[in-house]
Amino acid sequence: MIRFDQVTKIYARSSRPALGEVTLEILKGEFVFLVGASGSGKSSFLRLVLKEDRPTKGRIHVLGQDLGRIPNRKVPFFRRNIGVVFQDFRLLPGKNVFDNVAFTLRVIGKSKGFIQEAVADTIRLVGLEGKENRLPHELSGGEQQRVAIARAIVNKPAILLADEPTGNLDPATSAGIMGLLERINAGGTTIVMATHDAGIVDSMQRRVIELVNGEIVRDERSGGYVTQALPQQPGFAQALLPQGARP
Numbered sequence: 001m002i003r004f005d006q007v008t009k010i011y012a013r014s015s016r017p018a019l020g021e022v023t024l025e026i027l028k029g030e031f032v033f034l035v036g037a038s039g040s041g042k043s044s045f046l047r048l049v050l051k052e053d054r055p056t057k058g059r060i061h062v063l064g065q066d067l068g069r070i071p072n073r074k075v076p077f078f079r080r081n082i083g084v085v086f087q088d089f090r091l092l093p094g095k096n097v098f099d100n101v102a103f104t105l106r107v108i109g110k111s112k113g114f115i116q117e118a119v120a121d122t123i124r125l126v127g128l129e130g131k132e133n134r135l136p137h138e139l140s141g142g143e144q145q146r147v148a149i150a151r152a153i154v155n156k157p158a159i160l161l162a163d164e165p166t167g168n169l170d171p172a173t174s175a176g177i178m179g180l181l182e183r184i185n186a187g188g189t190t191i192v193m194a195t196h197d198a199g200i201v202d203s204m205q206r207r208v209i210e211l212v213n214g215e216i217v218r219d220e221r222s223g224g225y226v227t228q229a230l231p232q233q234p235g236f237a238q239a240l241l242p243q244g245a246r247p
C-alpha cells in the first residue's frame with residue numbers, strides 16, 4: 001500500500017537529511033502511529049506519501065504506483081485516493097458543515113444525487129447529524145475535527161493520513177476522535193497518524209514507527225509511545241522489527 005525504498009529527503013539550504021535512508025512497508029488495512037520528537041521527520045514522511053514533495057533519493061510506491069513516474073498533471077487524480085487530516089482542521093470558514101464535506105466532491109464533478117447521499121452518510125458516521133448547517137466557528141474543536149475527518153473520507157479513500165489530529169483537543173475529545181478513526185480503519189481504510197500523544201499510542205497498541213533525526217529507530221507491530229521495558233542490549237530492539245525492516 002505504501003512502500004519506501006531507501007528514501008532520503010534533504011531540503012534545500014539544509015545539510016542534515018529530514019529523512020535518511022528510510023525503508024518501510026505499510027500494508028492495506030494497517031493502523032500505524034508515526035512517533036518521534038519535533039523535527040524528526042514525521043510531516044516530511046506524510047508529505048512524500050502525498051507527493052507534495054519529492055524525495056532526494058530513493059523510491060516511493062503508493063497504491064501500487066511509483067510516485068516518481070506520476071506526471072504532475074495526474075497528481076490530483078492520484079490524491080483522490082488519499083484523505084488528509086491536520087491538527088488545525090483547515091475547514092473553509094465561510095462554508096457550513098455540509099458544504100465543507102461536499103466541497104471536494106463538487107470540485108471533482110460528482111453528481112448532485114451522489115453528493116447528497118455520500119455527504120449525509122459521512123456526516124452520520126462522524127456523529128454530526130443535525131449540525132449540517134453550522135459554520136465552523138459555531139462548532140467545538142472536536143466537532144470541527146469530525147468535519148475535517150468527514151471531508152477526508154467522504155470519497156472513500158484507501159489511505160487516510162493524519163498529522164497530529166488530536167493536537168488541539170482535550171483528552172476526552174481526543175478519545176472520541178480516536179474511536180472514530182478506529183471505526184474508519186475497521187472499514188478497511190489504511191491509517192497513518194503522526195502524533196506526540198503518548199496516552200493515545202499506549203492505549204491503542206497498534207503498529208508504532210519511531211523516527212529519530214529522520215531515521216527509523218523502532219518499528220513495533222503492537223507498541224506504545226516509548227519502548228516498554230526493553231533490556232538495553234545492542235540488537236534487542238532490532239529483534240522487534242518486522243522481517244522486511246531488519247537491516
Ligand SMILES: Nc1ncnc2c1ncn2[C@@H]1O[C@H](COP(=O)(O)OP(=O)(O)OP(=O)(O)O)[C@@H](O)[C@H]1O
Nearest residue numbers: 011012014018036037038039040041042043044045
Ligand atoms: N520546507 C522545509 N524546508 C527546510 N527544512 C524543512 C522543511 N520542512 C521541514 N524541514 C526540516 O526537516 C526536519 C523534519 O521536519 P518535519 O516537519 O518533517 O518534522 P516533524 O517530525 O513532523 O516535526 P513536528 O513534530 O514538530 O511536526 C526538521 O529539521 C525541519 O526543520
